[in-house]
Amino acid sequence: MTEKNVPFTSGFVALVGRPNAGKSTLLNVIMGEKLAITSPVAQTTRRRMRAVVNTDHSQLVIIDTPGLHKPKDALGSELNKSALGELADADVVAFLVDATKPVGRGDEWVANHVARSDADYKLLVLTKADVAKPEQVAAQLEAARTLCDFDDELVVSATEGFNVDAFVELVSAHLPEGPRWFPEDMDVDASPEELVAEFVREKLFLHLRQELPHSVGVICDDIDFTDDEHATITATILVEREGQKGIVVGRGGQMIKQVGIEARRDIERLLNCKVFLDLTVRVSPAWRRDERQIRRLGYSVEE
Structure with a gap:
């Protein structure tokens, strides 16, 4: 196939997971600049953010969502509604699991929503590999695999840049043919x-x-x-x-x-x-x- 006949692909990739799973950190490293805020406090992310990665033949829209949790007030309910809404509409769902924390009921609850989504490609992403021991990583992968029927899995460390490019390549390869949803000079949809x-x-x-x-x-x-x-x-x-x-x-x-x-x-x-x-x-x-x-x-x- 000649260069000019390469089909243009585009789509939406939702980063979902429990609070503090590393979604915002991964997005910032992918974009090469600080766009989403981070902190050790759970539920730091409150706004859905769409970051845009453009190439000559594709447009990848990465969606950072609030961490899914048991809501205690109207704010918590809205944050869950925002995250689940993006999950429902995504072409690709990346389910992020913290390698340093045991897989628990919260992860099971999120995974149930991932399993019910209509996304064509579901990727398990084990985060924070730089601070987890090798035996932790192995145990977490084994536990996380049981949560959902994932199409693939990837171990990453956003802070060290480990497998970040591989993540972008992997999800980009599973985008459908489609239009350029956002202007080429736009990197984020937040004002x-x-x-x-x-x-x-x-x-x-x-x-x-x-x-x-x-x-x-x-x-x-x-x-x-x-x-x-x-x-x-x-x-x-x-x-x-x-x-x-x-x-x-x-x-x-x-x-x-x-x-x-x-x-x-x-x-x-x-x-x-x-x-x-x-x-x-x-x-x-x-x-x-x-x-x-x-x-x-x-x-x-x-x-």
């Missing part, structure tokens, strides 16, 4: 405002850890480009109680200052300009149970 809010929330998660991360939401209110080299950004951090506001602000304002400094570095790389970041903390009682607030934060699923 600058959405990415700014995510970068701020990541720093809050990293500093607060288990104190109150899941009670925190972030909205980017405005991005004002004063010229080609400078931007002023205002963002609001939502918490549920007055005491939480004090934790986010910190003694003498030190916590919110540090969050702003670290978030600004990522935002400046994103926007390629100097940024003045103005963060405000506001109490919004029980916002995680308020569907209107969840929609405003961008965590809801469009029907």
Whole structure:
């Protein structure tokens, strides 16, 4: 077949799994830049993100989904709905399992949804191979194989780049013929405002850890480009109680200052300009149970 007669293929690859399985880290390494936020805190990912990998003859759309879990509030229900919705529509499903944690009921629950999906190709991906012992990897693979009838399996380490290219090649080989769904110069379907809010929330998660991360939401209110080299950004951090506001602000304002400094570095790389970041903390009682607030934060699923 001549070069000009090579068929164009395209499709959607959903990364699914339990919280902290390594979905966002894998996506970032594939894209060669930080697009999805990561942290050791479970359920860090709240927004579905589509990242686009273009070649001359294919377009691979990789979807980072929230970790599937047992929901405790309206926010948790929306995150599950988002992940399961992407699972239902994907051409390829990559089920990520953490090599360092025993396969459990949560993985079984996710695997049941993977098994019921209409995806043409289902790939088992064992992550974090760099921090797992060889015997752990072998045991995890054996346990994970029983969860679903997978078409193939792959062991990866996103942090060391091990088998990342192999992952892209493997899923790309199973894309159907189709159109270019997104423009060639587009690498992610999130707006600058959405990415700014995510970068701020990541720093809050990293500093607060288990104190109150899941009670925190972030909205980017405005991005004002004063010229080609400078931007002023205002963002609001939502918490549920007055005491939480004090934790986010910190003694003498030190916590919110540090969050702003670290978030600004990522935002400046994103926007390629100097940024003045103005963060405000506001109490919004029980916002995680308020569907209107969840929609405003961008965590809801469009029907």
